Amino acid sequence: MATVLVGGVLTQGVAWSQTQGGTLVAVVQPEPPLLMSGINQQGPTLYVAAKIYQGLLTYSADLTPQPSLAKSWTISDDGLVYTFTLQEGVKWHDGHPFSAEDVVFTVDKLLRETQPRIRTLINKYIDKIVATDESTVEFTLKSPFAPFIYAFEAGSIPIVPKHLYEGTDYKTNPANLTPVGTGPFKFDEWKRGSYIKLVRNPDYWKPGQPYLDEVIFRVVPDAASRAVAFEKGDVHVLRGGDVDNVDVKRLRALPDTEYSLKGWEMYSPHAYMIMNMRKPPFDNVLVRQAVMHAINRQFIVDNILFGLGKVATGPIASTTLLYDPDVPTYDYSIKKAKELIKESGVDLSKTPVKMLPIPYGTSWDRIAEYTKQSLEQIGFQITTEPVSDAGSWFTRISNWDYDLSFNYAFQYGDPGLGVSRLYLSSNIVKGTHTANVQNYVNPKADELMTAGDQAVDLAERQKYYSEAQKLLVEDVANGYLFEIENPTIYHSSVKNLINSAVGVSDSFDNVFIQK
Structure with missing residues (x-):
């Protein structure tokens, strides 16, 4: 009898009336070299890319698997077969339908070549990956691998569009700089040295989400300037490392400011x-x-x-x-x-x-x-x-x-x-x-x-x-x-910011600004 796993809904335990619209401004530092997390695994890339690409799963603070592109999954009793049933009605940002073939291509082809950390796992433990139909993917392992269920968040296995990458040089593909994902936000503009702008995906597979119209990641090289931008209200969110640690105590004491060390349980840097x-x-x-x-x-x-x-x-x-x-x-x-x-x-x-x-x-x-x-x-x-x-x-x-x-x-x-x-x-x-x-x-x-x-x-x-x-x-x-220990400092008007074990490096699909 296989174990059936279906995750629940992630919440912070507090109910707010979600409001549609608004622009969330954050900082990304240093500026990432590209936005394709299947190729580059540096923290700044993961931070931005997680709003564009998605994994099969996400994880609660206690690392319990939760649905993302997979709505349910089973693990065979011998620990060798993992079967994922995918969400319905998911589209890539360019309008192409998402399917199980994208998952197979991502893991079995692209990541096997581009992502050394996951490549080691693939080569060592995965026997085969099969799309049994358009919405079902089956991973068969060579031998049991206890951590396997934790491998499916967007920072580890971001699912990418087969139709844009198949048959190309993955590392030089133009989509690395103008990424196309299934996430709540679409790539809009990257002005080098200044900002990266993402806009709301109107065809996102979660009805009514995301709530934000835009997410803008500002590139501000100087830590003191980043602190001033937050104080002036030009930036809503500072994540760990965005400002000098000496400034954290002062900034967290500002009026209408929230502070949290949560949202790093998966990473534990x-x-x-x-x-x-x-x-x-x-x-x-x-x-x-x-x-x-x-x-x-x-x-x-x-x-x-x-x-x-x-x-x-x-x-x-x-x-x-x-x-x-x-x-x-x-x-x-x-x-x-x-x-x-x-x-x-x-x-x-x-x-x-x-x-x-x-x-x-x-x-x-x-x-x-x-x-x-x-x-x-x-x-x-x-x-x-x-x-x-x-x-x-x-x-x-x-x-x-x-x-x-x-x-x-x-x-x-x-x-x-x-x-x-x-x-x-x-x-x-x-x-x-x-x-x-x-x-x-x-x-x-x-x-x-x-x-x-x-x-x-x-x-x-x-x-x-x-x-x-x-x-x-x-x-x-x-x-x-x-x-x-990475503190997140943010304005009190920003709600639902930290919902999972990856915190601000999650999708932001449930984040909104209370007006």
């Missing part, structure tokens, strides 16, 4: 240093361990993030399934760091380091500055090579053109989706920042994470992943820094 292990000095584990002792991570949380974070213990965030705090620790100790450098036998004067900051705002700039100062105390010679935009950073990281950089990873509700992708040796691939770009290779780690993903019993999965976490921390497979 986790920040770390990336050390390129392909060459000295970071090919030496003792050097990487020295780096961890040289960085005062609590100082970063307290003085750079202003408390909006938590020191990370390892590769899995404390809010994510299978987290285990019982791992090796790296106390802040310059003395210990120097001892490890000496023990490593590495002459740091002969191995200068190119540090590539991540261009995601002033907090990240300060983290890079602090890291440089800290590592120079133990003998590193570091040259900072800043880039001005997210696209340039993405290109360099994706092509392994760096020595030391920073990133944060979304956990996607389960380490089998959000964590193992960063460490499996099979996922050392160019062209993405969400793979094993640091070149970490440990067959034992591969074995443990693979076994943890294939096990069905939760206790058994925990056993494998607990051992894997210890190993990854001991090897310093990445330099774990902190778990990010």
Whole structure:
């Protein structure tokens, strides 16, 4: 007997009288390189694209699957067959009908080529994907994969139009810059360096929605200017990272202002240093361990993030399934760091380091500055090579053109989706920042994470992943820094803003401005 799953309606528990019309103004920073989330997985792209593209499912705050393009689904008793029944009457923004063939093409063709994180899942676990009729899609797995049900939100598997992409070069297709989706908002205009404008989709498949006429994402490079825009009422919504953390306390105290840390349950963003292990000095584990002792991570949380974070213990965030705090620790100790450098036998004067900051705002700039100062105390010679935009950073990281950089990873509700992708040796691939770009290779780690993903019993999965976490921390497979707490600050007139586990990175189809 198959398990039948049909989600309920997401609400905030408060009833308002929805009003039609109005323009919601938000900020997107840094400016995304493109708006096709099936190709680019950077946070700014996901934020905008989620209003255009949709996944089969979305998820409530407790990660319970909810309907999106799929109205219901079943999972076979052996955990191998997932069958999705699609919504009726859905159209692409250009008027073409949406069908099961679009789902099959997206997952089996396009994402298999363009999306390294999902490609790993597809190649490793999916045996076949079949459209059994126009409104039904059946996924058959090679072996059970417990996290599979969490893979279908718009940021992971955004469904794209087969009729626009089939037979084209996916990465250069013009639709990447003028996207066509099924979502509540249609792409209207992108004025580079200024704004991205989306307009209401009058043929949206949810009757009466969306309520907003427009969503405009302003590109404002300076954090102080973004804060002023919110204060003046020119911007309605600020998401985590849009303003300096030092300004958060002041802004949240403004009249008619709401503040929330909710809406990140699916992502649980986790920040770390990336050390390129392909060459000295970071090919030496003792050097990487020295780096961890040289960085005062609590100082970063307290003085750079202003408390909006938590020191990370390892590769899995404390809010994510299978987290285990019982791992090796790296106390802040310059003395210990120097001892490890000496023990490593590495002459740091002969191995200068190119540090590539991540261009995601002033907090990240300060983290890079602090890291440089800290590592120079133990003998590193570091040259900072800043880039001005997210696209340039993405290109360099994706092509392994760096020595030391920073990133944060979304956990996607389960380490089998959000964590193992960063460490499996099979996922050392160019062209993405969400793979094993640091070149970490440990067959034992591969074995443990693979076994943890294939096990069905939760206790058994925990056993494998607990051992894997210890190993990854001991090897310093990445330099774990902190778990990010992302505040959303918004005007009180904006209603239904945070309805799911992905918060403001959801569709906005139920958002309205109370007049």
